[in-house]
Amino acid sequence: MPELPEVETIVRELDAQLPGQQIEAVQVFRNTPLGRTSTTVFSQKLVGKKITSVKRRGKFILFHLAPSGLLVGHLRMTGKFILAQAPKNPGKHHRVWFKLKGGSTLIYEDLRCLGTLEVLDNQAQSASLNRLGVEPLSPEFTAAWLKQALKNNRTPLKHWLMNQGNIAGLGNIYVSEILFRARLSPLKPAEKVRSKQAEGIHLHTLEVLKAALISNGTTISDFRRVDDKTGEFQNFLQVYGKEGSPCTACTKPIQRIVQQQRSTFYCPSCQK
DNA sequence: AGCGGAACCTGTCGGC
DNA sequence: TGCCGACAGGTTCCGC
Numbered sequence: 001m002p003e004l005p006e007v008e009t010i011v012r013e014l015d016a017q018l019p020g021q022q023i024e025a026v027q028v029f030r031n032t033p034l035g036r037t038s039t040t041v042f043s044q045k046l047v048g049k050k051i052t053s054v055k056r057r058g059k060f061i062l063f064h065l066a067p068s069g070l071l072v073g074h075l076r077m078t079g080k081f082i083l084a085q086a087p088k089n090p091g092k093h094h095r096v097w098f099k100l101k102g103g104s105t106l107i108y109e110d111l112r113c114l115g116t117l118e119v120l121d122n123q124a125q126s127a128s129l130n131r132l133g134v135e136p137l138s139p140e141f142t143a144a145w146l147k148q149a150l151k152n153n154r155t156p157l158k159h160w161l162m163n164q165g166n167i168a169g170l171g172n173i174y175v176s177e178i179l180f181r182a183r184l185s186p187l188k189p190a191e192k193v194r195s196k197q198a199e200g201i202h203l204h205t206l207e208v209l210k211a212a213l214i215s216n217g218t219t220i221s222d223f224r225r226v227d228d229k230t231g232e233f234q235n236f237l238q239v240y241g242k243e244g245s246p247c248t249a250c251t252k253p254i255q256r257i258v259q260q261q262r263s264t265f266y267c268p269s270c271q272k
Numbered sequence: 273a274g275c276g277g278a279a280c281c282t283g284t285c286g287g288c
Numbered sequence: 289t290g291c292c293g294a295c296a297g298g299t300t301c302c303g304c
Contacts (some may be wrong), residue, residue: 002297032281059298076298078282112281114298128299155274164299171297220297221284240297260278263295271275 003073004136004169006231007059008010010081013226015054017083018063018106022050025099029090032113038205044100045069045119058132058168062123062252070120072129073108078113082107083226132168141167143202150190150198157193158186158259162199170205173218173240176265178204180239185271186257186264211236239265 002010026043028034034042035119040043043154049065056062063071068137074234075143078093084105090097091109096117108117134141148223160166161175170178179186182200184193212218217231220241238248243256247267256266 006297013279076280076286076297077296110281111297116299162298174295218297262298 002059002079002217003171003174003213004016004056004114005057005209005233006217007056007169007211009077009202009231010226011056011061012073014061014063014081014083016105017226018100019053020049020050021104023098024095024101027090027097027099028261029097029121030095032117033095033108033110033117035116035118037118042117042119046071057123057129057135060129060132068071068121072087072116072118072120072121072126074096074116074128075110075157076113078112080109080224081108081226082109082224082228089166097245101208101230131165133164133166134168134171135165136209141202141205143199146202147193147195147198150193153190155190156186156259157184157188157190157201159262160190162260162262167205169209172262173237174208174212176240177208177238179271180266181208183270183272185268186259188272206229217253235259237261241265 007180023046026046028039028042031039034193043145049069052064052066054061054063059074062128063073084107086103087105093109093111094107100106103153124126135144143216154159156180157176159172161170161178178201181204182197184197184201213232215236216225218233219230239254242252242254242265247254249270249272250267252267252269254265254267
């Protein structure tokens with residue numbers, strides 16, 4: 001479900017409220033997100049720990065713990081973190097409750113159970129985190145870097161931008177939106193992107209991500225913020241989910257194609 | 273090495 | 289009304 005702006009929105013809200021709070025108890029209603037880790041071991045690694053900060057890397061959420069350790073969460077399609085005051089009964093899709101000293105509870109819920117939760121000693125332990133590419137909102141993400149990275153690569157642009165090992169945090173919605181604004185076809189091989197066009201991708205990646213962040217992300221069906229509010233960027237989408245609607249630039253209908261088993265929306269007449 | 277496809281899960285929606 | 293297939297913000301694994 002969530003891409004960088006949605007995860008960042010959640011992380012900011014959690015980081016405003018959780019630091020200093022201690023985990024008093026962990027209740028697991030369904031252990032799917034824990035992978036092979038047993039409920040008991042998961043709980044033992046967390047109880048008594050204090051949350052010092054909440055950060056993001058790509059689409060991963062990192063809860064730093066004291067005196068040591070790191071809780072790493074990935075929401076995949078439908079995961080959510082909600083902060084609630086003393087909830088009484090677990091909701092249908094609640095998977096884990098982290099009861100905090102002082103009365104509030106951090107709820108992890110996940111309709112499809114594709115999300116993951118893992119406790120590590122440190123960040124370097126996670127193969128998934130180690131694989132991640134450049135942070136698009138960091139100083140390392142430059143037009144020059146992008147030009148170089150796209151070279152000698154026949155992968156279609158859509159795939160290349162979705163690959164977390166290249167740029168960490170982009171997903172299906174934002175890649176469609178970025179390519180529309182950059183006027184480039186999602187089918188174009190990465191190595192065919194010209195210098196000026198790479199600058200366009202760089203510029204529009206930053207623009208789209210920043211605008212989405214200001215809107216607190218995109219809510220298509222069920223993305224919710226920590227306080228259950230929705231994001232607002234769906235009001236600014238130009239192509240995602242707009243199959244058949246007139247292109248905002250040329251009025252020809254937006255098309256939907258399938259790449260990597262995922263929907264891609266674009267305007268074949270504007271995006272070459 | 274690199275690709276497509278399946279798998280992981282549950283729910284909703286549209287067509288017949 | 290009911291059944292069936294397609295689809296959903298993501299990642300990983302397996303086989304060719």
